[in-house]
Amino acid sequence: xxxxxxxxxxxxxxxxxxxxxxxxxxxxxxxxxxxxxxxxxxxxxxxxxxxxxxxxxxxxxxxxxxxxxxxxxxxxxxxxxxxxxxxxxxxxxxxxxxxxxxxxxxxxxxxxxx
Amino acid sequence: xxxxxxxxxxxxxxxxxxxxxxxxxxxxxxxxxxxxxxxxxxxxxxxxxxxxxxxxxxxxxxxxxxxxxxxxxxxxxxxxxxxxxxxxxxxxxxxxxxxxxxxxxxxxxxxxxx
Numbered sequence: 001x002x003x004x005x006x007x008x009x010x011x012x013x014x015x016x017x018x019x020x021x022x023x024x025x026x027x028x029x030x031x032x033x034x035x036x037x038x039x040x041x042x043x044x045x046x047x048x049x050x051x052x053x054x055x056x057x058x059x060x061x062x063x064x065x066x067x068x069x070x071x072x073x074x075x076x077x078x079x080x081x082x083x084x085x086x087x088x089x090x091x092x093x094x095x096x097x098x099x100x101x102x103x104x105x106x107x108x109x110x111x112x113x114x
Numbered sequence: 115x116x117x118x119x120x121x122x123x124x125x126x127x128x129x130x131x132x133x134x135x136x137x138x139x140x141x142x143x144x145x146x147x148x149x150x151x152x153x154x155x156x157x158x159x160x161x162x163x164x165x166x167x168x169x170x171x172x173x174x175x176x177x178x179x180x181x182x183x184x185x186x187x188x189x190x191x192x193x194x195x196x197x198x199x200x201x202x203x204x205x206x207x208x209x210x211x212x213x214x215x216x217x218x219x220x221x222x223x224x225x226x227x228x
Contacts, residue, residue, distance in 0.1 A: 034216070036219075042221055043118075043120075043204055043219040043220050043221040043222050044204065044206075044219040045219070046216050046217065046218070046219075049216050090157065099170050100169075100170065101147070101159045101162060101170050101172070102147070102149075102157075102159065102206075102217065103159070104149075104156055104157035104158075105156075106156050107156065
């Protein structure tokens with residue numbers, strides 16, 4: 001069974017419009033959840049993390065995500081897209097049931113149109 | 115503060131050869147993890163080291179091995195290379211063993227097997 005599902009493989013938005021990247025996870029416990037971004041030919045950069053504190057998590061570059069246990073979701077949002085946001089985004093789950101290793105979703109490629 | 119440094123950045127090897135990749139974590143970080151990224155399989159966990167001990171291992175054949183030195187630098191080795199080993203290999207370091215510290219990734223080593 002898949003541990004983390006990113007519901008869209010590609011998302012396209014216009015510059016200045018909101019961004020929504022969807023992520024659902026499966027976990028029997030309260031997991032640790034992360035969003036990472038990867039620009040072309042670069043490594044992964046941590047955007048934000050949820051580790052059982054506030055359910056609304058604010059990250060870098062204006063991104064935020066809300067942990068919703070009832071919906072097993074951890075969607076990533078940004079009010080206004082910038083051209084520099086174009087990249088691939090990964091939702092990641094971890095916790096004791098995953099051996100405390102990071103389990104990555106398949107990724108969502110975000111395209112930002114001018 | 116220097117980030118996670120991976121060397122070399124690019125590598126081309128022939129089937130049957132072996133290869134060693136290096137990762138220098140952020141100063142003070144004691145945990146180092148390795149991931150393989152391919153277009154078909156996405157990001158998959160290889161292994162994690164903490165204070166020179168392998169704490170966790172993914173589902174990869176024994177041709178993949180690693181180690182960590184007393185200064186926290188880590189190496190991974192792949193023996194008897196196969197075409198399918200062509201991938202971006204990413205190293206991540208963390209301050210401690212707990213997930214809420216978060217992981218910082220290097221830019222990766224792109225290995226091409228011909």
